Amino acid sequence: MLKRILLFTLAAGMALHSQAQKTLIQCGTLIDGMSDSPRSQVTVTIENDLIVAVENGYKTGDKNDKVIDLKAYTVMPGFIDMHVHMESEASRAGYVKRFTQNEADKAFESTVYAKKTLMAGFTTVRDCGGSGVNISLRNAINAGTVDGPRIYTAGKGISITGGHGDPTNGLPFDKMGDPGPKEGVANSPEEGRKAVRQRYKDGSDFIKITATGGVLSVAKDGSGPSFTQDEISAIVNTATDMQMHVAAHAHGVEGMQRAIKGGVTTIEHGTYMDKETMDLMKQYGTWYIPTIIAGVSAAENAEIPGFYPAIVAEKARTIGPLIQGTFAEAYKSGVKIGFGTDAGVFPHGKNAREFELMVGGGMKPMEAIKAATSTNAGILQNEKLGAVQTGGYADIVAVKGDPLKDIKVLQDVKFVMKAGAVYRSE
Numbered sequence: 001m002l003k004r005i006l007l008f009t010l011a012a013g014m015a016l017h018s019q020a021q022k023t024l025i026q027c028g029t030l031i032d033g034m035s036d037s038p039r040s041q042v043t044v045t046i047e048n049d050l051i052v053a054v055e056n057g058y059k060t061g062d063k064n065d066k067v068i069d070l071k072a073y074t075v076m077p078g079f080i081d082m083h084v085h086m087e088s089e090a091s092r093a094g095y096v097k098r099f100t101q102n103e104a105d106k107a108f109e110s111t112v113y114a115k116k117t118l119m120a121g122f123t124t125v126r127d128c129g130g131s132g133v134n135i136s137l138r139n140a141i142n143a144g145t146v147d148g149p150r151i152y153t154a155g156k157g158i159s160i161t162g163g164h165g166d167p168t169n170g171l172p173f174d175k176m177g178d179p180g181p182k183e184g185v186a187n188s189p190e191e192g193r194k195a196v197r198q199r200y201k202d203g204s205d206f207i208k209i210t211a212t213g214g215v216l217s218v219a220k221d222g223s224g225p226s227f228t229q230d231e232i233s234a235i236v237n238t239a240t241d242m243q244m245h246v247a248a249h250a251h252g253v254e255g256m257q258r259a260i261k262g263g264v265t266t267i268e269h270g271t272y273m274d275k276e277t278m279d280l281m282k283q284y285g286t287w288y289i290p291t292i293i294a295g296v297s298a299a300e301n302a303e304i305p306g307f308y309p310a311i312v313a314e315k316a317r318t319i320g321p322l323i324q325g326t327f328a329e330a331y332k333s334g335v336k337i338g339f340g341t342d343a344g345v346f347p348h349g350k351n352a353r354e355f356e357l358m359v360g361g362g363m364k365p366m367e368a369i370k371a372a373t374s375t376n377a378g379i380l381q382n383e384k385l386g387a388v389q390t391g392g393y394a395d396i397v398a399v400k401g402d403p404l405k406d407i408k409v410l411q412d413v414k415f416v417m418k419a420g421a422v423y424r425s426e
Contacts, residue, residue: 021064021065022046022047022052022062022065023046023047023065023067023068023394023420024044024046024060024061024066024067025068025070025396025417026043026058026059026068026069027039027041027042027043027044027070027071027073027075027398028040028041028070028071028072028073028074029073029402030042030044030054030074030075030388031074031075031076031366031369031403031404032076032077032388032389033076033077033369033370033374033386033388034370034373034374034387036366038074038404041056041058041071042054042055042056042057042075043055043056043057044075044394044396045059046420049393049419049420049421050384050391050392050394051390051392053390054388058071068425070398072400073398073399073400073414074399074400074401074403074409076399076403077374077385077386077387077392077395077397078121078122078123078149078373078396078397078416078418079121079122079123079124079352079373079397079410080122080123080125080339080372080373080376080377080385080386081124081125081126081149081339081340081341081343081351082126082247082339082340082379083126083128083247083289083291083294083340083341083342083343084117084128084340084341084342084343084348084351085127085130085134085343086110086117086125086127086130086134086148086344086348087106087109087110087130087131087137087344088106088109088344089344089347089348090301090344090346090347092306095308095309098170103132103133106130106133107133110133110134110137111137111140111146111147111148112348113343113344114137114148114149114151115148116348116349117148117348117349117351118148118149118416118418118423119423119424120351121352121397121399121413121416122149123395123397123416123417124149124150124151124376124380125149125150125151125152125343126151126152126153126154126206126340126380127151127154128154128157128208128247128249128342129154129155129156129157129184129208130153130155130156131156132155134151134153134154135203135204137151137153138153138205139203147423149418150385150395150419152205152206152380153206154199154204154205154206154207154208154247155202155203155204156183156199157184157208157209157249158184158186158192158196158207158208158210158235159184159185159226160185160187160210160226161178161187163185163210163217164210164213164214164219164222164226164249165184165210165217165249166179166184166185166217167183167185169217169218170217181195181198182195186227186231188231189230189233190234192227192231192232192234192235192238193234193235193238195235196235196238197238199244200242200244205244206239206244206245206247207235207239207244207245207246207247208246208247208249209235209246209249210226210250211227211248211250211256211264212224212225212250212251212254213252215312215315215319215320216298216312216315216316216345217312218311218312219311220311222251222315222318222319223252223255223271223272224254225252225255226255227255227259229261232248232258232259232261232262232263236263236264240263245264245379246263246264246266247264247265247266247289248266248267249268249269250268250269250270251269252271253272253273256270256273256277257276260277260286261284263284264286265286265379266286266289266379267286267287267288268289268291268340268342269289269291269342270290270330271295271323272322272326273288273326275329278329278330281335281336282333282334286336287337287338287379288330288338289337289338289339289340290323290327290330290340290358291323291354292323292324292327292357293341293346293351293353293357294320294341294342294345294346295319295321295323295324296323296324296357297320297346298316298320298345299316299317299320300320301316302316303317324357324360324361327358327361328362331361331362331363337363337371337375338371338375338376338379339354339371339372339376340354350411352410352413353411354372355368355372355403355407355411359407365403365404365405365407366404368407369403373387374386374387393418393419394418395417395418396415396416396417397413397415397417398413398414398415399413399414400412400414
């Protein structure tokens, strides 16, 4: 009798599974993130959070299946932004908030920024450093508590004393203290190793270092090298042991070259990159994440009286406008380029403006789209991301119009699906 009950239960379960609802998306035009040419009249079939079929023609499925009609749209993989800061957003009050906000305040604000990012079509992001709230935000999104993109986070970035990322820059002397590896400040190979291990303990997915000075930190130097070669090598080797890659913020040539030779995976910003550095990047296989929009936005904000402290505004005016030109030269030279924006330097949800700036710098629209999809998925080493293909995550976005003719249409996403769930639909 027990055997019969078990067989009946198993058979019923199999029947239910075979009748499980699938979602079919009928795509007028499909840019799959991998191919160099779009396809017309394609159906993408989704089960749970995965794509199970990509077929020519418009399919309707079984009577229990759900059909989403996007025949009048261009459908693409969800976009991946390799450089965001989900905890903050530039504003006149930004520097004052360092003294007035609690971590809980940052956490609540970050949920708003996360949703804006997702609704703009960015279903995956790499958070390049914050207070550590970004780790909790990632966890809340993964748990379904908060709507937002899939997050890879660095937790706290790693800097040197007084460098871009030292959390006490600009504070009164009596409040500066002496932050160390736990707070993200390292001044030797040993401290670098400890800082990486602390990030691993905190739950970070990768490591972010500031290999040079920066624009928005309250410090005079925006481009000089920070870490020594030995310090960078120690950080990268330790991160590799922990199965984490390293992203390096860098504006100046010497800091970039040390980071490249030290084995970092990506160079962020790269403002003063010269031909020697580009050749070095090609030699080492280092990826370039330009963040053109960050430079443009910082330069724009510097012209607003009181938006930045004077020491920051001067750097923003000088460094900000240069990134698009550097991008154009790097692209022509054959440097490997991913897509990243530095969202937080400008308002979250405006990330897609980077596409327009990349195309303005000489990149073809399809190349820019692939940079934000399959290219970035490759950098993250996740084959389920960045492509509309069988076995991939059901991360799908759609726009009206043809982005290959007018890249600006990507700034007006009409449909967003992440992991098979629809978050935005016209």
